Amino acid sequence: xxxxxxxxxxxxxxxxxxxxxxxxxxxxxxxxxxxxxxxxxxxxxxxxxxxxxxxxxxxxxxxxxxxxxxxxxxxxxxxxxxxxxxxxxxxxxxxxxxxxxxxxxxxxxxxxxxxxxxxxxxxxxxxxxxxxxxxxxxxxxxxxxxxxxxxxxxxxxxxxxxxxxxxxxxxxxxxxxxxxxxxxxxxxxxxxxxxxxxxxxxxxxxxxxxxxxxxxxxxxxxxxxxxxxxxxxxxxxxxxxxxxxxxxxxxxxxxxxxxxxxxxxxxxxxxxxxxxxxxxxxxxxxxxxxxxxxxxxxxxxxxxxxxxxxxxxxxxxxxxxxx
Amino acid sequence: xxxxxxxxxxxxxxxxxxxxxxxxxxxxxxxxxxxxxxxxxxxxxxxxxxxxxxxxxxxxxxxxxxxxxxxxxxxxxxxxxxxxxxxxxxxxxxxxxxxxxxxxxxxxxxxxxxxxxxxxxxxxxxxxxxxxxxxxxxxxxxxxxxxxxxxxxxxxxxxxxxxxxxxxxxxxxxxxxxxxxxxxxxxxxxxxxxxxxxxxxxxxxxxxxxxxxxxxxxxxxxxxxxxxxxxxxxxxxxxxxxxxxxxxxxxxxxxxxxxxxxxxxxxxxxxxxxxxxxxxxxxxxxxxxxxxxxxxxxxxxxxxxxxxxxxxxxxxxxxxxxxxxxxxxxxxxx
Numbered sequence: 088x089x090x091x092x093x094x095x096x097x098x099x100x101x102x103x104x105x106x107x108x109x110x111x112x113x114x115x116x117x118x119x120x121x122x123x124x125x126x127x128x129x130x131x132x133x134x135x136x137x138x139x140x141x142x143x144x145x146x147x148x149x150x151x152x153x154x155x156x157x158x159x160x161x162x163x164x165x166x167x168x169x170x171x172x173x174x175x176x177x178x179x180x181x182x183x184x185x186x187x188x189x190x191x192x193x194x195x196x197x198x199x200x201x202x203x204x205x206x207x208x209x210x211x212x213x214x215x216x217x218x219x220x221x222x223x224x225x226x227x228x229x230x231x232x233x234x235x236x237x238x239x240x241x242x243x244x245x246x247x248x249x250x251x252x253x254x255x256x257x258x259x260x261x262x263x264x265x266x267x268x269x270x271x272x273x274x275x276x277x278x279x280x281x282x283x284x285x286x287x288x289x290x291x292x293x294x295x296x297x298x299x300x301x302x303x304x305x306x307x308x309x310x311x312x313x314x315x316x317x318x319x320x321x322x323x324x325x326x327x328x329x330x331x332x333x334x335x336x337x338x339x340x341x342x343x344x345x346x347x348x349x350x351x352x353x354x355x356x357x358x359x360x361x362x363x364x365x366x367x368x369x370x371x372x373x374x375x376x377x378x379x380x381x382x383x384x385x386x387x388x389x390x391x392x393x394x395x396x397x398x399x400x401x402x403x404x405x406x407x408x409x410x
Numbered sequence: 411x412x413x414x415x416x417x418x419x420x421x422x423x424x425x426x427x428x429x430x431x432x433x434x435x436x437x438x439x440x441x442x443x444x445x446x447x448x449x450x451x452x453x454x455x456x457x458x459x460x461x462x463x464x465x466x467x468x469x470x471x472x473x474x475x476x477x478x479x480x481x482x483x484x485x486x487x488x489x490x491x492x493x494x495x496x497x498x499x500x501x502x503x504x505x506x507x508x509x510x511x512x513x514x515x516x517x518x519x520x521x522x523x524x525x526x527x528x529x530x531x532x533x534x535x536x537x538x539x540x541x542x543x544x545x546x547x548x549x550x551x552x553x554x555x556x557x558x559x560x561x562x563x564x565x566x567x568x569x570x571x572x573x574x575x576x577x578x579x580x581x582x583x584x585x586x587x588x589x590x591x592x593x594x595x596x597x598x599x600x601x602x603x604x605x606x607x608x609x610x611x612x613x614x615x616x617x618x619x620x621x622x623x624x625x626x627x628x629x630x631x632x633x634x635x636x637x638x639x640x641x642x643x644x645x646x647x648x649x650x651x652x653x654x655x656x657x658x659x660x661x662x663x664x665x666x667x668x669x670x671x672x673x674x675x676x677x678x679x680x681x682x683x684x685x686x687x688x689x690x691x692x693x694x695x696x697x698x699x700x701x702x703x704x705x706x707x708x709x710x711x712x713x714x715x716x717x718x719x720x721x722x723x724x725x726x727x728x729x730x731x732x733x734x735x736x737x738x739x740x741x742x743x744x
Contacts, residue, residue, distance in 0.1 A: 141535055143741050163537050171535035177528025181445075193437045194536040238532070 092119045094246060094278050095140060100149035102135050109135040111302045113149070117280055122272050124289040125282040127299035133282040134174060136299075137250055140280075141171055153246065167195070170239035174250040174282075176231060180224035184215060184234055187223055188241050195242050202241070209240035213267060229260035236267055247271060249281040253288050265292050298394065306394070313394050322347065323360040325367065328383035329374060336379070343373055355383070434538025438546025439553075446516055446554045455508075455515050456558055460565075462504045467566050469495030471573040484704065487578040488585060488682050490570045501566065502678050505593060506671065507629060512558065513600030514621040516551040519614040520544075520605050521736065526614065531741050544605070544736045548729060551601045556594045563590045581684075584707050589681045595721050596674040600625065602729040609735045628671040636665035659691040667717075670724050677717040680710050689713060 095117040102110040110132040117123045125133050138144040140151050142162025151158040153165045178187045185206055192202035210216045213233040218226070226234065232252065239247055249268065253261045269292050272279045283289045289296065290310055297307045306313055329336060340349040340356065345364040350357055360366050366373075371381050446452055470493040474486065494500045521544070524530040534540060567586060571577065578586070603624060607617035640662035644654050666672040680686045684704035705713070 138531075138741065143531070143534055163539070166535060166537040169535075171532070173528065173531040173535070175528055176532060178532075179445075179529060180527065181448075190437070190441055191532075191536060193441075194434060194533070194538055196433045196537075235532075242536075 093117060094119045094154050095280065096152040097136075097140070098150045098152075100136070100139060100151055101147050102132070102139060102144065103147045108302045110139070110146075113304055115297060115304060115307070117278060119278055120272065120276055121294040122268070122279040122281070122292055124293035124296040125280065125299055126284065126286060126289060126296050127282075128284050131284075131299045132302040133299055134250055137171070137248055137280075137282060140248065141166060141169060168244055169246045169248055170242045170244035172235045172239050172247070172249045172252060175254065176235035176238075178223040178226075178231065178234060178238075181222060183220050183222055184210065184226070184237075185219040187234070188238055191238050192241050197241075205241050205243065206237075209237040212240060213237045214263075229256045229264075232256055232260070232264060233267070236264070236271075240271070244277070246278045246280070249279065251283055252281055253283060253285055261288055268292060310394075322362045323365055324387040325358045325360065325370075326352075326355040326383070326385045326387060327358060327381070328355055329379050330382055331379070339377055339379070343370075357387075434536070434542035435546050435549075438538070438542055439550050442547050442550030443553060446550060451515050452554070455512055459505070459508045459512060459558075460562055462508060463501050463562055463566065464569070466495070466498045466501045466504050467491070467569065468573075469498045470500060471570065474574065485582060485684055486574065486576050487567075487570060487582045488684070490566070490574070491586075491589075491682050492679070502589075502682060505562075506596075506675055506678065509559075509593060509597045510600040510625045510629070510671075512555060513551075513597040514604040514618070514625060516554060517547070517601045517604030518608055518618040518621050520547045520551075521608045521739075522612055522617060523608070523614055525612065534741055540737060541733065544733055548601065548605060548732075551605075552594075552598050555597045555601065559590055559593050559597065563593075581707055585681050585684070585710070588707075588711065589678055592674065592677050592681070592718065592721065595718075595725060596670065599670050599721060599725040599728065602725055602732055606728055606732040606735070609732055609739065628669040632669035632672065633666050636662050636668075639665055656691055656693075663690060667720070670721060673717045673720050673724075677714040677721070680714045684710060686710070686713075 093116040095115065097113050097115045100110060100113040100115075101108070113136060125136065127133055135144060139146050140153060140158055142151075142158040142165050145159055154168055156164050156168075158165045178184075179190070182190070188206040188209065189202055192206060197205065207216065207219075210219050213236050215230065215233055215237060218230065223231065223234065236249075236252075239249075247268075252268065253264060256264065265288060268279060268281065271277050281289065281293075293310065295307065295309050296313065298305045298313070306316070308316070327340075337349050337351070337356070340346060340358055343366065345361050345366045346358055347361050348359040358366070367384065367386065370384070374381055467490060470490050473495040474489060474493060491501045494503075521530070524533065533543060563586060567578070600621075604617065604621045607620045608614070611617040611620060640658050643661060644658040646655050646658045667676075676689050680689065684706075687700075687705055
């Protein structure tokens with residue numbers, strides 16, 4: 088579903104704050120129509136990168152191109168095609184939701200009649216139409232975030248950049264928000280770039296992700312591919328929950344063919360397999376024959392959490408994976 | 411000749427396009443204007459200034475017969491602004507003292523307020539030039555202040571007509587207009603000061619306090635400090651030579667003029683009191699042969715021309731600083 092044309096390209100994008108390197112030699116390509124997740128811990132340089140893409144911060148060196156426009160040289164043109172939802176978005180508290188959006192529409196020089204229409208439509212889209220006349224200071228965190236999405240939609244940009252869109256929202260709110268973002272990308276044909284440090288959430292909706300730590304982009308690619316690459320050549324680890332969970336369980340697991348180690352980790356039991364060996368196909372029957380029932384099974388290394396941890400632990404820090 | 415005209419036309423078109431192509435200035439201006447007019451703090455301050463001004467004016471009107479009776483009855487209308495009555499200081503003192511508060515109130519949270527509400531990055535991500543934001547805010551503040559000052563001036567002038575029954579002469583109206591204009595410039599100076607502080611300090615409370623501190627310093631302490639320095643450099647005792655006394659007085663006055671409040675006070679008193687013929691120390695011999703009488707408007711203006719230029723320059727300088735800081739500011743949220 089993603090087109091092949093790159094709409095955001097960065098070339099050796101670098102930003103220094105004094106002696107601190109916020110972003111170093113970033114080379115990124117984001118294709119038309121895809122949802123791209125920029126993942127990394129706080130202070131990894133995600134926001135700085137986004138500000139440079141919008142021309143709000145000048146890069147120390149390198150170039151950021153958005154739809155072929157240089158973000159530093161032609162910020163106005165870039166800002167016309169990019170909608171930006173800042174981290175922890177704010178609104179004018181004394182104005183109503185509708186008035187806030189109308190202000191955005193006016194700043195984008197949308198004619199008044201059209202603006203009214205778009206505001207009503209986008210408020211409806213995010214489920215806030217019944218609150219349109221309320222002052223924003225009465226809004227909850229989740230409502231503000233949804234209003235932020237509506238604010239971006241009023242502008243109707245081709246590219247949407249969301250900085251930590253799910254931060255500080257309850258799980259139900261996150262689910263709705265992510266569904267909204269997916270709808271925007273799939274139905275509206277928008278290119279979405281979102282940054283986050285919350286992996287589970289982003290994993291569900293991103294076509295591709297980039298792992299960003301300490302100002303460097305460490306890996307780019309679809310989540311599944313990244314997992315395989317990170318775990319390539321390493322022995323498989325499996326997390327299990329088994330009942331009855333008695334004392335003999337660990338020794339029973341250790342005695343299974345192909346298992347090198349088994350130990351308790353919180354509510355789960357982690358089992359390490361011998362290199363190149365996958366015990367999962369036989370595991371159920373092996374356990375059942377010994378009178379155990381399998382409740383939960385997960386192969387580690389195939390979701391972002393594990394990929395992420397690999398980089399945080401410093402393993403493969405300077406390894407670059409092909410996207 | 412034709413090519414020359416065409417190139418000017420091209421340049422003007424380019425300039426207009428550059429100036430207005432984003433349309434941001436107008437939109438920001440309109441929004442800030444509405445915000446200012448509907449804000450509670452603005453209502454409170456305008457009421458304060460208006461009540462103080464009109465009160466002073468009313469008392470002056472009660473006492474004016476007596477005052478005007480003593481001296482020559484010229485410029486009775488202007489005397490309404492400069493006459494103090496009983497315990498109340500005159501109208502111009504009130505405006506000079508409280509006017510800066512109006513300017514400070516409109517600007518102290520202009521930029522850091524947006525920053526703290528986290529609206530600044532959203533605003534700047536819209537397709538507008540960055541300076542549209544600060545220009546729009548400054549112009550909207552200026553427009554509101556000008557409206558208030560002109561309205562108050564006309565209100566007082568109208569009341570004067572009712573209470574006195576003496577119509578103002580053309581010269582008096584001219585002086586009143588120039589007075590209002592200078593007041594607008596003076597208050598604009600304070601607006602740009604507060605705008606600058608709203609950029610330098612992240613907390614709105616800090617920038618408000620800093621603005622008030624500068625205002626108090628200029629209004630109260632600058633004069634005292636000037637006196638102290640002048641007395642230190644040229645001590646004036648009982649038997650001091652006249653030259654030293656003169657030096658002392660001149661230095662004190664010139665140091666005092668570093669404060670825009672002094673500049674404004676000197677300018678307004680010269681304007682509203684045509685009998686003021688000079689602002690510096692005068693020797694008796696210089697008065698020899700002088701014809702007693704008041705100055706025409708043109709001469710009064712000549713006298714305060716440096717003050718006017720100084721006020722405008724100070725306002726522009728401070729605004730330019732604010733502009734510079736705003737354009738260089740990093741807009742990271744948080």
